[in-house]
Amino acid sequence: MPELPEVETTRRGIEPHVVGRRISRLLVHDRRLRWPVDASLAATVAGSAIRRAGRRAKYLLIETDAGTLILHLGMSGSLRVLPASTPRIAHDHVDIELDSGQTLRFNDPRRFGSLLFTAADPTTHPLLRQLAPEPLEAEFDGQYLWKITRRRAVAIKQLIMNSRLVVGVGNIYASEALFRARVRPRRQARSLRREECNRLARAIKATLAMAVKVGGTTLRDYVGADGNPGYFRQKLYVYERDGKACRVCGNLVRQFTQGQRSTYWCPHCQK
């Protein structure tokens, strides 16, 4: 599933190809995404210029003169920039054709992705207005984590994956950030000391920033015609490494199920 770093990598990949271009035509081949694509959308955005390719949490925000396209990759979605004449393959659902002769093509086998539109400020859209701070921004820090953990008995891993409190920390990065911060995933959120909150905030930022950086090296895949969405595998400390030696201490990495998701951790390194 695309997580925040993959979405940011996608944003950076498409940005130079779309900003400053006009949408010559929007073609919706299959409206049945997570929410049906509005039938009037093609007429609304045709001819409008793209000003910016932004992101909020895992939503890509393509800002145009007419308003903002809000695109979510869902479980299996990917975007590619291709010559508009490129034949479609299975699960290519939307083409945003540009005046450059290229198209921004959305492919999504499972159709949990979405394409919405707002003429208003996108940050006030119902899907976006309740979102927590961006973990890569300055407002997200140890003080913020300290504040939101004080009264919460929930396990810290589940807290950092709650998008109403922290956006963009999916299952992989939650395990990895807790390892880096040396905090056990099952710890009650409110039991974290101030210093641990500081460490965890730094670890979340470092884990996501590294993933974005590694993703940056595969950007070419996003603009190629090879159909490869280019998701990367960074060097992970614990995720899916159960039974293997911890990269720091050499003891075995363990796995357990938490909130129906697999959690990976090192009992020796994490307290």
Ligand SMILES: [Zn+2]
């Ligand atoms: Zn270890």
